[in-house]
Amino acid sequence: xxxxxxxxxxFDRRLVFPWMSTVGLRLTGYKLYDVYxxxxxxxYVAQVMDEEFKADFxxxxxxxxxxxxxIGLPLIKTDYDFPSSMEHPIKDQSILSGLRVPDPYKxxxxxxxxxxxxxxxxxxxxxxxxxxxxxxxxASELMGVMDLVRAIIRNPQYVxxxxxxxxxxxxxxxxxxxxxxxxxxCISEPTAVLLSPPxxxxxxxxxxxxxxxxxxxWKILHVCGDTTYLMPQLLNCGTEGLSLDQAVDLPGxxxxxxxxxxxxxxIDPLNVLAELTPAEVWENTLxxxxxxxxxxxFLVSFGCDCLPDTPVENxxxxxxxxxxxxx
Amino acid sequence: xxxxxxxxxxxxxxxxxxxxxxxAVYFARKALEAxxxxxxxxxxxxxxxxxxxxxxxxxxxxYVPELVVCGDTMYEGxxxxxxxxxxxxxxxxxxxxxxxxGDSHDIGKNxxxxxxxxxxxxxxxxxTDVPLHHFADKALEVDADIVAMSSxxxxxxxxxxxxxxxxxxxxxxxxxxxxxxSAVTAAFAQRIGADAYGPDAxxxxxxxxxxxxxx
Numbered sequence: 001x002x003x004x005x006x007x008x009x010x011f012d013r014r015l016v017f018p019w020m021s022t023v024g025l026r027l028t029g030y031k032l033y034d035v036y037x038x039x040x041x042x043x044y045v046a047q048v049m050d051e052e053f054k055a056d057f058x059x060x061x062x063x064x065x066x067x068x069x070x071i072g073l074p075l076i077k078t079d080y081d082f083p084s085s086m087e088h089p090i091k092d093q094s095i096l097s098g099l100r101v102p103d104p105y106k107x108x109x110x111x112x113x114x115x116x117x118x119x120x121x122x123x124x125x126x127x128x129x130x131x132x133x134x135x136x137x138x139a140s141e142l143m144g145v146m147d148l149v150r151a152i153i154r155n156p157q158y159v160x161x162x163x164x165x166x167x168x169x170x171x172x173x174x175x176x177x178x179x180x181x182x183x184x185x186c187i188s189e190p191t192a193v194l195l196s197p198p199x200x201x202x203x204x205x206x207x208x209x210x211x212x213x214x215x216x217x218w219k220i221l222h223v224c225g226d227t228t229y230l231m232p233q234l235l236n237c238g239t240e241g242l243s244l245d246q247a248v249d250l251p252g253x254x255x256x257x258x259x260x261x262x263x264x265x266x267i268d269p270l271n272v273l274a275e276l277t278p279a280e281v282w283e284n285t286l287x288x289x290x291x292x293x294x295x296x297x298f299l300v301s302f303g304c305d306c307l308p309d310t311p312v313e314n315x316x317x318x319x320x321x322x323x324x325x326x327x
Numbered sequence: 328x329x330x331x332x333x334x335x336x337x338x339x340x341x342x343x344x345x346x347x348x349x350x351a352v353y354f355a356r357k358a359l360e361a362x363x364x365x366x367x368x369x370x371x372x373x374x375x376x377x378x379x380x381x382x383x384x385x386x387x388x389x390y391v392p393e394l395v396v397c398g399d400t401m402y403e404g405x406x407x408x409x410x411x412x413x414x415x416x417x418x419x420x421x422x423x424x425x426x427x428x429g430d431s432h433d434i435g436k437n438x439x440x441x442x443x444x445x446x447x448x449x450x451x452x453x454x455t456d457v458p459l460h461h462f463a464d465k466a467l468e469v470d471a472d473i474v475a476m477s478s479x480x481x482x483x484x485x486x487x488x489x490x491x492x493x494x495x496x497x498x499x500x501x502x503x504x505x506x507x508x509s510a511v512t513a514a515f516a517q518r519i520g521a522d523a524y525g526p527d528a529x530x531x532x533x534x535x536x537x538x539x540x541x542x
Contacts, residue, residue: 086456194391
């Protein structure tokens with residue numbers, strides 16, 4: 001498989017990859033779980049989004065709850081935004097040892113998701129991008145963030161065991177996802193920004209390397225927040241693309257990132273995409289392109305998922321701006 | 328006596344920094360046995376420890392896990408000292424805090440509550456997924472000065488505006504409203520009529536202290 005850096009260099013302009021799948025609900029009128037449960041609807045949303053915004057990658061509805069929903073955590077569900085876990089019962093070894101790794105071909109919505117990936121990837125020539133929750137963040141959902149950070153200090157052996165489990169969950173599904181046609185595999189570890197650099201290495205990097213070295217796809221890592229202080233650790237995960245939050249000064253950090261690693265980011269989904277006018281979004285995007293013009297390893301994206309109610313005209317301005325050729 | 332006091336204050340402070348619950352409990356009991364007021368033990372011992380922890384956090388020496396466990400240690404000491412607070416003791420201010428209905432993310436809210444408690448506020452933590460009318464109910468019940476809300480979900484953040492309206496309708500006096508969370512921006516806070524937007528936990532403490540100066 002061609003490397004991600006070589007793929008993006010084939011084009012004479014910047015490629016654009018947005019995080020905005022829930023906007024597809026607004027454009028189609030579908031509810032979130034109607035889309036999750038129907039490969040045909042997933043394809044239709046992907047088609048509508050592609051026609052409307054012309055991104056350089058296609059993608060299904062983001063599904064950050066997939067793992068903990070399949071494992072059985074109770075959820076708060078809404079029709080037009082992602083669900084979140086209400087309870088975090090996996091607090092100790094006795095409960096953890098009763099869990100098994102979900103089978104992607106049998107359990108919960110996983111088989112339907114895999115079918116959706118196959119359908120979308122078969123329909124488009126563009127690469128299929130999927131974001132999966134990473135092992136550390138999944139552990140925080142299972143145990144609760146507060147209890148997880150406590151256990152990191154008070155009960156490190158349990159944290160290691162929990163992370164071994166969550167790594168297997170993510171890896172097992174990631175392998176099936178790649179098999180189903182996913183070529184841009186992003187692992188999102190938003191909770192990992194809570195950690196010190198040594199703890200990130202210990203609790204996040206090793207597990208991500210295990211996943212990335214086992215999967216034949218472009219390997220991307222996204223961590224929310226200002227990860228400037230974690231840059232050596234992020235680069236130590238075996239990733240070929242780093243998706244960085246709007247809190248990171250992209251032109252400032254770019255010289256520290258090897259040229260074979262793709263820098264992905266980081267239009268602000270809140271203060272720019274949600275709050276400004278289309279003309280201001282356009283200008284903001286062009287500023288980013290200009291400031292990154294010396295870095296051929298730059299791929300235009302949002303700093304994080306945009307709000308479901310982000311104005312469509314603003315998103316179009318960002319996407320069109322992102323495709324502008326800056327010399 | 329002064330030496331003993333200093334030793335106890337220092338022991339409480341260091342217990343918080345070291346995340347040493349046994350020592351926090353030991354020195355809290357020791358303070359009461361020595362006739363030291365609970366107020367003094369909290370301010371010069373436990374709160375002093377949390378101030379040092381905050382500094383260590385801001386210097387990138389401590390991170391969130393340490394911050395949380397230091398906070399737990401402070402609470403263990405507070406559990407012993409608080410029942411002995413003088414009846415005339417006045418907190419810096421009374422504050423309601425919670426995550427609005429539809430959202431269960433709590434770490435940011437918990438850290439803000441912990442730092443505000445250490446700063447001397449009386450905290451009434453409503454938890455997560457809080458029905459919107461509970462904020463005004465509790466604010467009126469305890470006569471709160473500040474209502475603090477957070478949301479990480481775009482679908483629930485709109486509820487903050489309803490809480491502000493509810494407070495305005497039902498409250499006879501000014502109560503400040505502070506909002507935060509990753510789904511909230513300064514512009515959004517202004518649109519819904521919040522008095523302040525806290526981009527992080529430390530800013531929230533500074534803002535809350537400033538609000539109290541306006542009464």
